[in-house]
Structures are given as structure tokens and as C-alpha cells.
Amino acid sequence: MAKRIEVSGLNAYYGKTRAIEDISMTIEPRSVTAFIGPSGCGKSTFLRTLNRMHEVIPGARVEGKVLLDELDLYGSSVDPVAVRRVIGMVFQRPNPFPTMSIYENVVAGLKLNGVRRKAQLDEIVEKSLRGANLWNEVKDRLGRPGAGLSGGQQQRLCIARAIAVEPQVLLMDEPCSALDPISTLAIEDLIANLKDQYTIVIVTHNMQQAARVSDRTAFFNLAGPGKPGRMVEIDDTNKIFTKPSEKATEDYITGRFG
Incomplete structure (x- = not known):
């Protein structure tokens, strides 16, 4: 299920402003x-x-x-919506659909994809909530609002919603920044379990978290004041945190700037 991502010469713009420049990297399957x-x-x-x-x-x-393996995600014939089905996203703040129950939150993407049979939906809901390590906490209240869960539970519900459609890659944008330490630990444990099935990419400002959960780490920095962001280096996490190749990486990790 998990797939490799190859990025080459990537630049991103907001209007005429270049936000990131010339990024190339390989993201391995079944890794963080x-x-x-x-x-x-x-x-x-x-x-x-x-x-x-x-x-x-x-x-x-x-x-x-x-x-994504051999598929050019920005190819002219590629549907962006189809890309987002196979590359799921978990955002910084938990965002369960507020008017939906726990059950409805998990199946929302499936219903958009045309899955309607209740027995199939029931099976996927349990599988996804178990995958997000949330089933035992919510199995007796699936009909209650997802927004009524704690922050950490809501974030795991959002992860269950993301994996219900069986993506090949899971992107996480600072998934623990709004959570307490106990909920953060639960999410980190979950990431460790999910990497057996998915390619996972996580943005984090918590360097200890990066050291704990990731196999490889990429350090980004600004090319200069008012200039676009760039990737300084990417390597095995242990090497990045103990013997990085670039002085800028060492300066950031040791707290000399940033």
C-alpha cells in the first residue's frame, strides 16, 4: 500500500512570490x-x-x-481530487466535522467515494478506529458528536477518518501542536504503529518529537531575509541530530538560532 515519493526541482509560489525553491528529495515507503x-x-x-x-x-x-512511484502527480491528466484520496492529510488543529457523529466523521470520505453498504461501513469504521487506537474509547458512543471528544481524541478521530479511505501516504502538519503531553505521546505511538502500512511525512517544531518518531529528517531554512525557503539537508534522523553535514543545521539543533 505505501509508496515512494520522489521530488525533483520543486518550487512553490503564492502569486509572484516564490515561497520555496528547488527542493529535491526521496521519501521512502513505510517510514516516517x-x-x-x-x-x-x-x-x-x-x-x-x-x-x-x-x-x-x-x-x-x-x-x-x-x-508517487512512477506517477507524476502534477501530470496534465492527473485529477487533484484523486491525488488527495491516496495522499491523506492531518492538520495542525483537530478538525472533526462538527455536525457529524463519530461514526459519520469516519465514513465521510467513503460516502463521497460511493461506499453505501452499512455492513461494509461498519467494518471500516471499526478497523479505522482501531488503527487510530481509539476504538475502545468510543465504541459505545459512535452516534455522539465527534466534536464532543477531547482534543487528543479528536485528532485520532481525524487520523481514523484519513486512513478509512486507505491512502498510500499520510501527511501530518504539526499534528500535536495543540495537544497536551499525554495526547502527544498517544499520537507519537500511533505514528510508530502506522508506519508499517503507510508512508508518513510530519512537520514539527518539536525537535525532540522529530528525533523520537522519524527515520529521516529534513532541515529547512530561509535562503535569506525576504527570500524563499529551501531544504538545507536531509539524512537519517540520528545523523541529523548528532553529526549533521551543514553548519546551519547544527546551529538550529543546538539552539544558536531559530
Whole structure:
């Protein structure tokens, strides 16, 4: 199910402003890749280019290639909606659909894809909630509003909703930034379990979190004041945090800037 992502020469723009420049990297399947770096250096923008969410913003555009295995995601015949079905996204703040029950939140994407048979939906709901390590907490109240859960539970509900449609890649944009330490630990444990099935990419400002959950880490920084963000280096997480190749990476990790 999990697939490799190959990015080459990627630039992203907001109107005439270039937000990130010339990014190339390989993201391996069944692994966790973390993006770290100071605010405003393009980490989240780059993340959104991987499932064509960037172009939803008026005036935004992308140059370069993003390959999912052999498929060019920005090819002229590729449907952006189809891309977002196979590359799921979990956002910074939990965003369950407020008028929907826990059950309805999980099946929302399935119904959009035409799945209607209740027995099939029931099976997927349980499987997805178990996959998000939430089933035992909510199995007796599936008809209650998803927005009534705690923050950490809501974020796991959003992860269940994302994996219900069986994506091949899961993107997470600072998924723990609004959560308490206990909920954060639950999400980190979940990420460790999910990487057996998915390619996972996570943006985080918490360097300890990157060190705990990721196999590879990419450090992003601004090319200079008023200039676009760029990727400084990417390597095995242990190497990035103990012996990075670039001085800028070492300076950021040791707290000299950022």
C-alpha cells in the first residue's frame, strides 16, 4: 500500500512570490520523514505540494515534479481530487466535522467515494478506529458528536477518518501542536504503529518529537531575509541530530538560532 515519493526541482509560489525553491528529495515507503526548521521557511507549504493542496489557494502554483512511484502527480491528466484520496492529510488543529457523529466523521470520505453498504461501513469504521487506537474509547458512543471528544481524541478521530479511505501516504502538519503531553505521546505511538502500512511525512517544531518518531529528517531554512525557503539537508534522523553535514543545521539543533 505505501509508496515512494520522489521530488525533483520543486518550487512553490503564492502569486509572484516564490515561497520555496528547488527542493529535491526521496521519501521512502513505510517510514516516517520529519520536516524541521524555523517558522516561515516553507515546511508546511512544501507538505501541501505533496498532495496538491497548495494549489487550492488562489494564485498558488507549483513548478517541478512530484512522483508517487512512477506517477507524476502534477501530470496534465492527473485529477487533484484523486491525488488527495491516496495522499491523506492531518492538520495542525483537530478538525472533526462538527455536525457529524463519530461514526459519520469516519465514513465521510467513503460516502463521497460511493461506499453505501452499512455492513461494509461498519467494518471500516471499526478497523479505522482501531488503527487510530481509539476504538475502545468510543465504541459505545459512535452516534455522539465527534466534536464532543477531547482534543487528543479528536485528532485520532481525524487520523481514523484519513486512513478509512486507505491512502498510500499520510501527511501530518504539526499534528500535536495543540495537544497536551499525554495526547502527544498517544499520537507519537500511533505514528510508530502506522508506519508499517503507510508512508508518513510530519512537520514539527518539536525537535525532540522529530528525533523520537522519524527515520529521516529534513532541515529547512530561509535562503535569506525576504527570500524563499529551501531544504538545507536531509539524512537519517540520528545523523541529523548528532553529526549533521551543514553548519546551519547544527546551529538550529543546538539552539544558536531559530
